[in-house]
């Protein structure tokens with residue numbers, strides 16, 4: 001299933017992350033998952049939120065540089081080796097993972113992981129074929 | 144078409160002999176009539192006979208805009224005022240205005256040079272020239288006017304402004320050539336579209352544009368929107384006005400009318416002549432003017448001179464389109480850096496012109512240049528490696544063009560201060 005992810009460009013200066021979370025908080029948007037990738041001078045904040053379209057509009061209005069991409073959200077066994085199984089499938093299918101991160105919440109005992117891949121349709125398909133628990137956008141936003 | 148085959152296609156040796164002869168006459172005229180030059184030349188112990196070849200030009204003193212201001216209004220005129228038949232003046236937007244005077248001979252030379260410019264742009268007898276350069280103290284309007292009449296074109300002296308009327312007249316009178324600033328040409332295209340006048344398929348065929356900096360992309364846009372061939376012209380009132388140099392139909396640099404003006408490119412810091420093919424400050428010496436002859440006038444415009452022969456048949460040296468002003472120049476580790484160079488690199492990479500700022504600092508007695516580029520949605524990506532590769536690309540391009548290594552930093556939008564619509568491009572934090 002495809003889930004909307006919002007990415008935000010942040011300069012590495014104090015308070016910018018708080019600015020984003022405050023902006024979203026005051027619009028009553030809930031963050032479901034979050035990751036930050038950073039270099040020495042900038043960072044990219046990636047978010048899964050419950051109302052992605054609204055979040056995108058509000059952040060743009062506040063002058064942030066944002067974009068929206070689609071990611072795969074998949075539930076993996078919350079046991080040792082659970083994540084490794086999903087990664088093995090993608091490796092076997094030669095689907096390149098740009099990056100991945102874990103969810104804060106969980107769904108029916110599974111740990112949730114977000115994969116950013118170029119071939120999103122195929123990633124969905126191969127994981128589904130192997131009976132991984134793929135979450136729909138609605139399920140993710142409502143966690 | 145070449146207006147003056149003899150002078151525009153002269154072989155280099157004959158041209159240089161002519162230049163030296165005319166330069167000597169100019170020096171004698173100045174020593175005799177202008178105390179300012181008389182003193183400068185005698186301090187340097189230079190006389191006309193010391194100029195034996197063009198390379199001796201570097202023995203002569205420079206003239207700056209300040210010199211003209213200091214001698215306001217008539218102090219540098221080389222003829223009695225009664226010989227002056229025309230007086231123009233530059234706008235005093237950046238200080239005291241400067242005044243230039245023309246003798247009857249000067250007006251004839253100017254007319255000849257503007258006729259050459261018209262021919263460069265394809266304009267000839269039978270054309271209907273809509274001259275939207277301003278008439279008045281500014282040299283653009285009258286300069287164009289005389290040249291267009293000289294080639295036998297019908298001139299509409301409409302001057303600038305009143306754009307709707309410009310477009311109505313263009314349609315009713317069947318203008319075949321438009322002359323104005325490039326930005327005004329774009330504005331005319333915009334208003335014409337609003338008015339429902341199909342300017343692209345009108346009789347308009349040629350455009351001669353100048354008096355402000357523009358880019359090749361802008362030229363293509365103008366040519367596309369107006370359905371014309373557009374050429375760039377260059378001039379400045381201190382030298383003569385428009386008519387110093389003009390592009391030909393080849394559109395690859397502007398031919399300098401060297402039988403009247405000797406061009407040089409110098410290092411703006413040291414004054415050293417940089418020769419052909421190197422970017423630097425453009426300097427002109429007038430060698431035929433009698434009202435206000437000027438030695439080595441520092442234009443503060445940045446260009447490059449090329450000596451290779453043009454396929455149009457003209458033999459004169461060509462100057463590249465002006466790429467910036469000396470006042471904007473930075474010296475980083477001994478290398479001259481113009482913000483315009485960095486701007487064009489960024490434009491090539493991102494396709495839309497980003498906001499940027501150059502920050503110079505000195506760390507351990509070494510200059511560091513940081514290029515801050517505002518991120519935009521067009522270049523933003525959720526993947527770190529893409530943004531890092533963008534930074535590396537900017538770094539690599541700047542290094543290959545300027546020969547210096549800079550720090551590239553992507554910054555958030557609207558973080559680079561803007562003032563009065565014009566962004567501050569350079570922040571120099573060095574304490575020298």
Ligand SMILES: [Zn+2]
Pocket residue numbers: 390391392393398453454455456457
């Ligand atoms: Zn040519």
